[in-house]
Amino acid sequence: MSANTTASRSHNRVIQLSATAALGGFLFGFDSAIVNGAVEAVSKYFNASSFEKGFAVSAALLGAALGAWYAGRIADRLGRPRAMQLAGVVFLLSAIFTAIPFALWEFTLWRFVGGIGTGLASVIAPMYIAEVAPAHLRGRLGSLQQMAIVLGIFAATLTSYVLAHIAGSAESDLWGLTAWQWMFLSGAFPSALYIWMATLIPNSPRWLVMVGRDSEAPAIISELDPTLDPDLEVAAIRESLGTRQGTLRDLLGPFLGLRKIVWIGIAASVLQQFVGINVIFYYSSTLWQSVGFGESQSLLISVISSTTNIVATIVAIALIDRVGRKPLLMAGSIGMSIGLLTLAIIFANAGVDANGNPALEGLEGPVALVAANVFVFFFGLSWGPVVWVLLGEMFPNSIRAVALSVAAAAQWIANFIVSTTFPALAAIGLGLAYGLYASFAIISIFFVARVLQETKGRTLESMVG
Numbered sequence: 001m002s003a004n005t006t007a008s009r010s011h012n013r014v015i016q017l018s019a020t021a022a023l024g025g026f027l028f029g030f031d032s033a034i035v036n037g038a039v040e041a042v043s044k045y046f047n048a049s050s051f052e053k054g055f056a057v058s059a060a061l062l063g064a065a066l067g068a069w070y071a072g073r074i075a076d077r078l079g080r081p082r083a084m085q086l087a088g089v090v091f092l093l094s095a096i097f098t099a100i101p102f103a104l105w106e107f108t109l110w111r112f113v114g115g116i117g118t119g120l121a122s123v124i125a126p127m128y129i130a131e132v133a134p135a136h137l138r139g140r141l142g143s144l145q146q147m148a149i150v151l152g153i154f155a156a157t158l159t160s161y162v163l164a165h166i167a168g169s170a171e172s173d174l175w176g177l178t179a180w181q182w183m184f185l186s187g188a189f190p191s192a193l194y195i196w197m198a199t200l201i202p203n204s205p206r207w208l209v210m211v212g213r214d215s216e217a218p219a220i221i222s223e224l225d226p227t228l229d230p231d232l233e234v235a236a237i238r239e240s241l242g243t244r245q246g247t248l249r250d251l252l253g254p255f256l257g258l259r260k261i262v263w264i265g266i267a268a269s270v271l272q273q274f275v276g277i278n279v280i281f282y283y284s285s286t287l288w289q290s291v292g293f294g295e296s297q298s299l300l301i302s303v304i305s306s307t308t309n310i311v312a313t314i315v316a317i318a319l320i321d322r323v324g325r326k327p328l329l330m331a332g333s334i335g336m337s338i339g340l341l342t343l344a345i346i347f348a349n350a351g352v353d354a355n356g357n358p359a360l361e362g363l364e365g366p367v368a369l370v371a372a373n374v375f376v377f378f379f380g381l382s383w384g385p386v387v388w389v390l391l392g393e394m395f396p397n398s399i400r401a402v403a404l405s406v407a408a409a410a411q412w413i414a415n416f417i418v419s420t421t422f423p424a425l426a427a428i429g430l431g432l433a434y435g436l437y438a439s440f441a442i443i444s445i446f447f448v449a450r451v452l453q454e455t456k457g458r459t460l461e462s463m464v465g
Contacts (some may be wrong), residue, residue: 063115295319332382348431
């Protein structure tokens with residue numbers, strides 16, 4: 001067999017393993033966004049108050065924080081593929097029972113359970129991809145996680161749009177259930193697919209070495225990257241891991257109680273959410289309806305935003321291993337700041353209708369739509385995929401799983417804060433809400449310039465901090 005054929009097989013195998021892991025990201029995106037098209041119908045179905053509606057949406061984020069917090073330890077104990085299967089089972093149960101609740105509290109409970117699956121997947125996928133991908137491909141393959149997330153968001157928004165269009169509205173009857181129930185139930189198929197596909201992939205060499213199964217690692221290393229000496233690679237992994245698995249205690253350090261690298265991971269995660277990206281994906285349908293668009297138009301706008309996100313992520317995958325992580329993040333921070341500042345100015349100066357909602361007149365509506373999609377594009381180009389890549393690769397081997405869990409949990413808590421406070425901020429004024437998100441986008445410019453270190457082309461064993 002020629003060297004080129006061997007390299008091609010290895011390349012394809014790595015892509016296959018990474019894509020399987022990233023399917024968890026698809027479920028993560030689908031579960032997070034499917035509520036966008038259903039939230040108003042669910043609220044009417046259960047006659048929910050504003051607080052109950054907001055909490056039902058955000059309960060999944062609390063579950064995600066819990067799932068992310070324990071994901072590293074679960075993945076270390078069970079292995080990465082079995083942890084993926086567990087996440088898939090949780091997703092499957094949530095999809096079924098969220099679709100057939102008898103009360104709002106039960107709906108909220110199963111949203112929380114689904115969130116646990118989201119949290120598990122959000123940690124395990126980037127961890128596994130980073131551990132199986134060669135250094136020169138790690139950025140592109142790590143970005144598959146974000147591509148899967150945005151495809152999941154797109155699938156959710158398109159599913160919501162199609163089902164609501166067929167039924168007439170999200171609250172109308174369709175095939176024995178309401179359209180919004182079918183929206184949630186549609187997540188069962190990809191969940192089952194994820195469970196099955198996770199049975200077909202091996203554990204990563206780094207996990208095998210970590211649990212003392214060193215003899216199994218060389219064969220997988222050779223399969224994934226034939227240019228490496230598997231015995232030397234196992235020795236390097238063993239040295240970088242230390243003598244035991246990392247624990248929360250190993251994250252402690254002199255920099256405000258934690259190791260500096262842990263704070264950097266937490267800060268990157270929080271900033272990714274504090275720019276307000278999930279306001280677009282959780283509340284965009286409600287938002288655009290509030291400024292004068294109909295339900296069908298609002299759902300279509302959500303599909304357009306999801307498409308924009310996909311295009312941006314494709315661009316990011318093409319660039320991340322060429323230009324590096326920091327340049328993409330810097331470009332994204334600047335672009336997001338421009339889009340968010342434009343939205344803040346438009347909404348701050350908009351008139352109001354008889355119901356007190358913003359009334360966009362003339363060019364204000366089209367400009368707001370363009371600005372929102374500029375924001376989505378630059379997020380999808382940068383902070384969406386790159387943060388997940390960084391979280392998968394920036395921590396030392398000895399603490400990667402537990403540090404990634406803490407950073408991801410912080411991300412979900414930040415997501416919860418943004419999602420639950422947006423309705424209150426919007427009630428005061430959308431200009432205030434988007435002005436606040438714009439301020440964090442501006443802060444992110446300085447964070448990238450002064451704090452983040454480039455990880456392009458570095459091996460996982462060379463990461464210290």
